[in-house]
Amino acid sequence: MRSKLRKCPECGGYTLKEDCPICRRKTFDPIPAKFSPEDPYGIYRRRLRYKEYYGDKNGCN
Numbered sequence: 001m002r003s004k005l006r007k008c009p010e011c012g013g014y015t016l017k018e019d020c021p022i023c024r025r026k027t028f029d030p031i032p033a034k035f036s037p038e039d040p041y042g043i044y045r046r047r048l049r050y051k052e053y054y055g056d057k058n059g060c061n
Contacts, residue, residue, distance in 0.1 A: 003031055 008020035020027055029048070036040035 003029070005030070 004016055005014055006016065006018070007030040008015065008025055008027050010023045011020060011060060013020060013022055014030075015021060015027060018027060019025065028030040
């Protein structure tokens with residue numbers, strides 16, 4: 001079951017509302033995605049991290 005608890009990216013506070021009652025920013029669900037050993041998007045995530053770390057010059061296609 002997913003939590004209804006939400007986190008504000010600006011002030012770091014937790015609330016149950018869509019907007020933070022302190023700074024009025026949109027909140028998000030702080031729970032990460034469920035782990036799966038058959039990670040269907042892992043190749044794309046690793047490719048993106050490689051490009052962010054090394055840049056496009058090192059032959060990552």
